[in-house]
Amino acid sequence: MNPLQVATVVADPASVDAAITSRFSCRAFLRDRDVPRETVLEILEVASRAPSGTNTQPWRAYVLQGATRDALADKVCAAHDAIYADPAVAAQYTEEYEYYPTKWVSPYIDRRRENGWGLYGLLGIAKGEKDKMHAQHQRNFRFFDAPVGLMFTMDRILGRGSLMDYGMFLENVMVAARARGLHTCPQAAWNGFSRIILPHVGAGEGEMLVCGMSLGYADLQAPVNTFHTPREPAASFTRWVE
Ligand SMILES: Cc1cc2nc3c(=O)[nH]c(=O)nc-3n(C[C@H](O)[C@H](O)[C@H](O)COP(=O)(O)O)c2cc1C
Numbered sequence: 061m062n063p064l065q066v067a068t069v070v071a072d073p074a075s076v077d078a079a080i081t082s083r084f085s086c087r088a089f090l091r092d093r094d095v096p097r098e099t100v101l102e103i104l105e106v107a108s109r110a111p112s113g114t115n116t117q118p119w120r121a122y123v124l125q126g127a128t129r130d131a132l133a134d135k136v137c138a139a140h141d142a143i144y145a146d147p148a149v150a151a152q153y154t155e156e157y158e159y160y161p162t163k164w165v166s167p168y169i170d171r172r173r174e175n176g177w178g179l180y181g182l183l184g185i186a187k188g189e190k191d192k193m194h195a196q197h198q199r200n201f202r203f204f205d206a207p208v209g210l211m212f213t214m215d216r217i218l219g220r221g222s223l224m225d226y227g228m229f230l231e232n233v234m235v236a237a238r239a240r241g242l243h244t245c246p247q248a249a250w251n252g253f254s255r256i257i258l259p260h261v262g263a264g265e266g267e268m269l270v271c272g273m274s275l276g277y278a279d280l281q282a283p284v285n286t287f288h289t290p291r292e293p294a295a296s297f298t299r300w301v302e
Pocket residue numbers: 083084085086087175200245246247248249250271289
């Protein structure tokens with residue numbers, strides 16, 4: 061074991077907690093405030109300290125900035141618009157793994173609805189305003205204007221456990237971003253469009269898309285960034301076994 065790790069004292073626990081608790085899904089970024097490559101690499105470097113079963117390290121990251129980012133956004137927005145115009149087109153775009161359950165039950169469906177309507181309510185989008193909902197959903201495919209778009213893949217041959225490892229890596233990315241004044245939004249919205257995304261980023265044959273992520277400086281004036289999601293208190297999901 062690296063003695064630096066075992067001997068490290070976290071001198072300022074409050075800062076660690078602040079980095080974790082100030083992470084939220086940012087949905088409006090400052091488009092023109094770029095993030096240097098070195099910063100992105102540093103975040104990914106720190107994040108790669110995530111544990112993984114037998115140290116398999118299943119993560120692979122593609123970073124999109126500038127023209128390549130915009131070109132991908134254009135392609136996926138066009139596909140998203142085509143589905144909106146003709147829902148039958150959606151059959152061309154399938155997710156490689158089921159992120160969400162096929163059958164929704166309480167309490168998850170309730171939380172999902174609360175989340176969706178809370179966000180739309182904040183944006184002044186009422187039930188039935190489909191064009192507005194489509195436009196808001198499409199913001200995903202512009203990376204919410206973030207200057208950095210990330211696409212995360214892993215080898216398809218890996219097991220379900222690797223997705224668990226991946227989640228730890230992704231959380232590390234988001235927390236390390238916070239430590240540098242940056243914000244993020246993890247995005248499964250991209251997953252259905254992997255047949256566009258994987259060739260665009262130059263992913264290999266055996267890779268599957270895990271999710272996308274927006275990274276940048278938050279727009280502090282944007283109302284959407286005031287959206288704060290609730291959590292069940294720890295005492296309600298914890299049982300002391302005695
Ligand atoms: C893997 C993953 C995928 C997500 N995909 C999206 C997405 O595509 N678009 C989006 O706006 N939010 C997305 N979210 C954000 C969730 O809606 C959000 O994490 C949840 O509502 C809790 O809010 P918070 O992140 O602000 O704490 C995703 C979150 C995770 C962990």
